[in-house]
Amino acid sequence: MRLINVDTIKEIIRESCSSLLFNYPSDIEEAMSLAAEKEEGRAKKAFELLLENSRIASQKHIPICQDTGMVIVFVHVGKEVLFEGNIDEAINDGVRIGYRQEYLRQSVVDDPLFKRENTKDNAPAIIYYDYIDGDRVIIEMMAKGFGSENTSKIAMLKPAQGVEGVKNFVLDTVKQAGPNACPPMIVGVGIGGSFELAPLLAKKALLRELTDVNPDPNYHQLEDELLALINQLNIGPLGLKGKTTALKVQIEYYPTHIAALPVAVNICCHVSRHTKVVI
Amino acid sequence: MRINVNTEQERFAKLHAGDLVYLSGEVYTARDAAHKRLSKMIENNETLPFELEKNGIYYVGPTPSRPGQIYGSAGPTTSTRMDVYTPTLLDRGIKFMIGKGRRDEKVKQAIIRNKAIYFIAAGGAGALYASCVKKVEAIAFADLLSEAINKLTIEDFPVFVGIDCQGNDIYEEEN
Numbered sequence: 001m002r003l004i005n006v007d008t009i010k011e012i013i014r015e016s017c018s019s020l021l022f023n024y025p026s027d028i029e030e031a032m033s034l035a036a037e038k039e040e041g042r043a044k045k046a047f048e049l050l051l052e053n054s055r056i057a058s059q060k061h062i063p064i065c066q067d068t069g070m071v072i073v074f075v076h077v078g079k080e081v082l083f084e085g086n087i088d089e090a091i092n093d094g095v096r097i098g099y100r101q102e103y104l105r106q107s108v109v110d111d112p113l114f115k116r117e118n119t120k121d122n123a124p125a126i127i128y129y130d131y132i133d134g135d136r137v138i139i140e141m142m143a144k145g146f147g148s149e150n151t152s153k154i155a156m157l158k159p160a161q162g163v164e165g166v167k168n169f170v171l172d173t174v175k176q177a178g179p180n181a182c183p184p185m186i187v188g189v190g191i192g193g194s195f196e197l198a199p200l201l202a203k204k205a206l207l208r209e210l211t212d213v214n215p216d217p218n219y220h221q222l223e224d225e226l227l228a229l230i231n232q233l234n235i236g237p238l239g240l241k242g243k244t245t246a247l248k249v250q251i252e253y254y255p256t257h258i259a260a261l262p263v264a265v266n267i268c269c270h271v272s273r274h275t276k277v278v279i
Numbered sequence: 280m281r282i283n284v285n286t287e288q289e290r291f292a293k294l295h296a297g298d299l300v301y302l303s304g305e306v307y308t309a310r311d312a313a314h315k316r317l318s319k320m321i322e323n324n325e326t327l328p329f330e331l332e333k334n335g336i337y338y339v340g341p342t343p344s345r346p347g348q349i350y351g352s353a354g355p356t357t358s359t360r361m362d363v364y365t366p367t368l369l370d371r372g373i374k375f376m377i378g379k380g381r382r383d384e385k386v387k388q389a390i391i392r393n394k395a396i397y398f399i400a401a402g403g404a405g406a407l408y409a410s411c412v413k414k415v416e417a418i419a420f421a422d423l424l425s426e427a428i429n430k431l432t433i434e435d436f437p438v439f440v441g442i443d444c445q446g447n448d449i450y451e452e453e454n
């Protein structure tokens with residue numbers, strides 16, 4: 001067994017708060033620059049403002065967006081790993097310290113319905129665990145903005161609706177999200193599983209690098225087709241019309257029941273702050 | 280085009296949906312919780328923490344500012360959530376709003392009725408807008424933290440006209 005003290009995890013989360021919130025991840029920065037070249041007029045100006053924002057953010061160390069998000073962490077735990085200490089607490093402490101040290105916005109309320117009181121430390125994070133083989137731990141973390149989160153959707157389609165049904169649902173969701181989701185966006189799609197799994201797959205899809213190629217040729221093709229259709233919607237960067245509404249469509253899938261075709265669309269804005277650390 | 284939002288409001292009428300404008304002057308910050316309190320105060324006929332007449336509101340909840348920094352990251356938040364409160368504020372004199380995203384029909388009608396204007400700032404450009412804020416004055420609701428009302432002095436703050444005084448909407452316009 002490999003023993004890992006949870007302080008290591010706490011430190012990784014704290015450190016990620018400073019590295020994540022002040023820059024575009026490199027894949028996003030690159031996709032944004034490429035997309036800017038294809039635009040003209042107002043849409044080009046929109047990209048120029050966003051790229052200038054990213055420069056100022058890293059130079060002056062100002063958060064790239066004021067919605068510094070709610071932290072979502074996926075912990076993939078090697079089956080030969082034993083944690084020393086309370087892992088949930090370590091992750092939440094990492095968030096607390098990181099958000100305070102870096103003057104990030106506290107955007108979490110406790111009771112979501114009645115009290116809605118700010119927890120004042122941006123904790124708790126949303127944490128998912130699963131097992132992997134071996135003795136490593138992989139931590140994937142995102143600081144998710146909720147302007148785009150609020151535009152996400154799930155549908156339980158009939159299997160007969162098939163590929164067309166999926167396409168229509170994704171397109172409708174993006175259309176409704178429109179300018180409110182801070183386009184250009186990244187569209188995470190989860191297909192299959194059950195009512196709760198499909199959105200989780202969509203979330204995981206958002207963690208993939210934009211340069212990733214879907215290993216399944218059918219889904220790869222569907223991603224490309226959907227991206228082309230979305231970019232024909234003429235929503236454009238910041239909703240000001242233009243060729244770039246989305247930078248990428250990422251699909252994850254899982255087996256499902258003979259009677260089902262769950263589809264979830266999780267939308268992320270261009271400020272897609274995600275990172276992956278292997279211990 | 281550069282406009283002073285306090286002294287050159289007569290120029291609002293000449294702007295069209297989609298125009299890029301650099302705003303300077305003073306604007307008040309308010310988002311969800313502050314709007315809720317303002318509208319309660321209006322209902323109860325209480326004195327408001329700032330004059331609505333001829334002033335503007337920026338929908339923003341910034342990050343806390345670091346020591347030595349004027350203002351934290353300060354991009355726009357989604358305006359749609361303010362729609363229920365906005366017509367009343369416009370009817371009581373608010374002249375301009377800065378936010379992001381769509382507005383509903385009632386807001387649009389109130390904009391036309393009051394010859395007001397809705398500007399959209401670049402969603403996600405918090406650092407850029409922070410650097411356009413030159414002065415911050417606390418006005419009310421400090422307990423709301425990032426949602427408190429502040430008076431900002433802005434300089435060359437880049438926005439697009441979202442809904443112009445005639446009610447033309449950039450998001451709906453076909454072009």
Ligand code: SF4
Nearest residue numbers: 065145147182269403
């Ligand atoms: S949706 Fe994204 S870019 Fe827009 S305000 Fe929220 S975090 Fe920022």
